[in-house]
Amino acid sequence: AQGAVDLLVHNVGTLITMRGAPGPRSGAGMAEIGAVAGGAVAIADGLILAAGREEDVRDQIAGRAILQELDAQGRLLTPGLIDPHTHLVHGGSREHELALKLRGVSYLEILAQGGGILSTVEMTRAATEDELYAKAKKSLDTMLLHGATTVEAKSGYGLTLEDELKQLRVAKRLQETHAVDVVSTFMGAHAVPKEYKGCADAYVELVTGVMLPEVKRLGLAEFCDVFCEHGVFTVDQSRAILRAARALGFGLKIHADEIESLCGAELAAELGCISAEHLLAATDEGLNAMAQAGVVAVCLPATSFNLCASRHARARAMIEMGVPVALATDDNPGSSPTESLQLVMTLACLHLRMTPEEVITALTINAAHAIGRADRVGSLEVGKQADLVLYDAQNLAYLPYHFGINHVDTVVKKGRIVVTDGKVVSS
């Protein structure tokens, strides 16, 4: 007889397979979520063996031994959630900025005063690799508890070669030891460090001439990201950094048009970035250029919520224009201190006016495309990783609707139950 089924998840009231056209989903395609009533998922060797209507799955595995069963009790099951934009590895926290925010001091003013990112840089430089690892692991456990099975993690709080490598080594150690898959992005161009204040171009030289080659040599990151923003890095400096990164074989990402419109979205399309992040101030020309170039827009509604922004990313316009939209927490100690992709679901619906179907697409298959992992995760299709989340909910709309709590009941990662009854049982 053929090999055993290691795990059969059955009696799934609503199974979201995300099965659909290849490539990132855009336009009306973002509402195609491959939903099945009365579903099941059969898993072997950590991969999906069969997924769909329970009777079909049972036919496909007929004759095979079933080693473990999980009764979904008629509830909702989705692919593992993917968080394609986090600043997971960092030292300290910035709750002291809350009082400044309440007094009306803006995010960029705090940064200009040497606070913001730069205060996290001080705390990250002062932290040992082990301290950073322990703190990031705690956050990664929280992300897992809230349904994230793959997470992107950026550096960018070291801003010296040694401290950037320290952050990236922590992400690598998490990838090697934690149940959650961690995808690393080098973001030495997150801010100009105080020792280079006023000499941004000299710091850009350090990033392109020293840091990028060394990160590549050590194989410590797949992507390179840059904060293209007023008072941080100009479009020209961002172009120089991303061109150097592309020449070394990195995938490209860009924090674009977060607060002011510098035409970062246009630059993302020009350079063929895999994704562009934030985009609150992106122009229609920029978004259309992204649609033409197939750049994934990663929207970060928890950030615009937390910054009390007067506007949010124009996700509805992006979807109409054919830009593939993904979502992420932007987990970071300044503009978005949260690990909850479920909060992101609620804010994506209420502030970005996305439907629950578009939101789950943006947190699975499109998020997978934003980090170059759509061949392995992002949908429950034969041969893909068996990463799945079972919720204490009957349907998809219930997740963003009932906000502020964690709906996750069970998480399966590569076929292993790693969260059950809302507790991490194996990370």
Ligand SMILES: O=C(O)CC1=NCN=C1
């Ligand atoms: O403020 C931070 O620490 C992270 C951030 N980078 C760009 N926007 C926010």
Ligand SMILES: [Zn+2]
């Ligand atoms: Zn960010």
